[in-house]
Amino acid sequence: xxxxxxxxxxxxxxxxxxxPSCAAPGYTANxxxxxxxxQAPGKERxxxxxxxxHNGRTYVADSVKGxxxxxxxxxxxxxxxxxxxxxxxxxxxxxxxxxxxxxxQCLGQNGYDSWGQGTQVTVSx
Numbered sequence: 001x002x003x004x005x006x007x008x009x010x011x012x013x014x015x016x017x018x019x020p021s022c023a024a025p026g027y028t029a030n031x032x033x034x035x036x037x038x039q040a041p042g043k044e045r046x047x048x049x050x051x052x053x054h055n056g057r058t059y060v061a062d063s064v065k066g067x068x069x070x071x072x073x074x075x076x077x078x079x080x081x082x083x084x085x086x087x088x089x090x091x092x093x094x095x096x097x098x099x100x101x102x103x104x105q106c107l108g109q110n111g112y113d114s115w116g117q118g119t120q121v122t123v124s125x
Contacts, residue, residue, distance in 0.1 A: 009119030022079045022096030028053040031098040034079040038092035050106030086123045093118040
């Protein structure tokens with residue numbers, strides 16, 4: 001199935017943008033969805049966006065809707081998370097995960113059995 005690998009995090013000032021990517025070797029063949037999650041120090045991991053391979057349907061958490069977007073390149077087995085208008089409270093480790101889900105449940109952690117090691121996003125004020 002292959003290990004998921006995130007890249008593209010970094011440090012930006014508030015209002016800036018980043019586009020982390022997730023390399024998912026088993027995507028489309030072994031999974032039906034990829035989700036992006038984040039975890040800030042002292043906080044629980046939360047889902048921010050997810051996407052389904054077969055139809056490109058996306059779900060974005062209300063807390064980041066309008067600023068974050070998710071899209072995929074199935075041929076390259078890559079899933080991107082577009083982060084716009086970043087705020088200091090977006091600072092966190094961002095993880096991608098692959099698995100099987102249904103509808104908006106892809107924003108939850110259940111159903112994901114393959115996780116990456118994360119990429120750090122730091123937003124300064």
